[in-house]
Amino acid sequence: MASGTHVMEKILFGVAKRWIAGNTIDDALSAAKISYKNGMSVIINKLGEYHTSNQAIQNTISEYKTIISSFRRWNVCGGISVKPTQIGLSKSMRECLQNFQSIIRSASLSQTFVWIDMESSDHTDKTIEIYQSIFSKYERLGVALQANLKRTENDLSDLLTIGAKIRLVKGAYREDSKIAYKSKEQIDANYEKLMKTLFEKGNEFGIATHDLRLIEKAKSHSREHQRKFEFQMLRGIMDSIKPDLVRDGFSLAEYIPYGTNWLPYSIRRLKERKRNILLLGSAFVSKY
Template sequence: MEKILFGVAKQWIAGDSINDALDSAFIAYKNGRHSIINKLGEYHTSKTQINKTVKEYQKIMSALRKKKIRGAISVKPTQIGLSISKRECLKNFQTIIKAAIQSHIFVWIDMESSEHTDEIIEIYYDLFARYERLGIAIQANLKRTRNDLMDLLEHGAKIRLVKGAYKENSRIAFKTKEKVDENYKNLMKVLFKKGNEFGIATHDSKMIDLAIRLSKKNHRKFEFQMLKGIRDKLKPELVKKQFVVSDYIPYGTNWLAYSIRRVKERKRNILLLGHSLIQGHRV
């Protein structure tokens, strides 16, 4: 089963190494797209492993600057210390931000499961006060997200809107595709009315079409964000229409848990992947 899943996963995972990720970022750059690089891994408690992860992000940012690739990084808080303490995570984020300032690189903070939402938002506020080229992901499957979004926008936050990939309790999360989609649309409308700089992270044609329509009424600085290897036929069409498109590029050996979440996140992802494997037809 693992071998089969790896055959699928390599469509959206760059490879094991930093160089694999940078190669994918360069391909995106040559095709007029930006890139967002994420080192796979989460819930690290070993300080040796955490320090190694921080250093890898520093290397990525330096390489993006030297190669003049339009790119960003995306960091999971639990991979740099949140599983130990908020203080440990914040300390390591500060190290990453110092390197980001030197390399002029945008940094995204990934959202994780709901048990960490409050701490991650608090970390974002602390860091955003020091570095404005910083964004945070919010998840449309959580019922609390509209309130979080309104608070974040009041502070001028930069937002990545995702549907959400973590298994959550029905008390705090929407459980059906219809409810999640409805909330995603409503949150997107808020972003186009009140947002400053944001990413629409989706492969869903209906959401992409809605974003295009909203962008005609409300001119905002935003970009479409899609996994490497997914919707590769659509991406150049969007670029041709003058939209900014970023490839989200995961890399590393910890690909299994990530890939299982991607497949489980929505049944539609399986269809999207199948179509992408045969030239990325519109679904």
């Protein structure tokens, strides 16, 4: 059983290398430099979540600060994306907020953009509360909202009243049908509705999707509404269309995760994208 698990993990890692830069900060920055040479900015995320040990939390904060201070030296245009539970939310709201403020103090020295990742619905209220608290002091701050959650339309409306910067994602966490849309058709329809709202009422936002139909919709909206926005895509996913978007004058950021905690993240990515599950299956067949 153990050997079977080991084999599956090896195959998963082979697939995960498409979007994960490696284990270290230098791996992430090396990948970021390639992205920048190809006309893209980057959003770097250290993998790992639900930290409760002080050492893990402080190591994570320290690594984000190192990344922030390294962008200029590596000649990269980039920002970071932080999960609240990796810097203390699993312990207390107060500790998480203090740690975010510490990261923001470092980011403010170079005006680095910071994104707050959205995790499962258990944390949505607190994540938005953290965002609102910090955004009043540091404007180069954005928060992710998930189109699969039924509450997101109201959250978006509320956040836009304060000029919030939004990254719109579909959502990769397993949620109850009482609070979340479950079918692809429902999620896509809600994403499209929320995206339309962003183009009509928002500014400086991220359209984070690999869905070609939604990308074309965003391009169409951009011709009608002159907004500052960027497409955001995972490193290693839909690479074939990225040069065209850059050539057409659209801003594009590659989301670059790194770190040793790649397995839970990769499983979410595989569940989110049937295409990656097929890739995993073909890798298994060809290798064994």
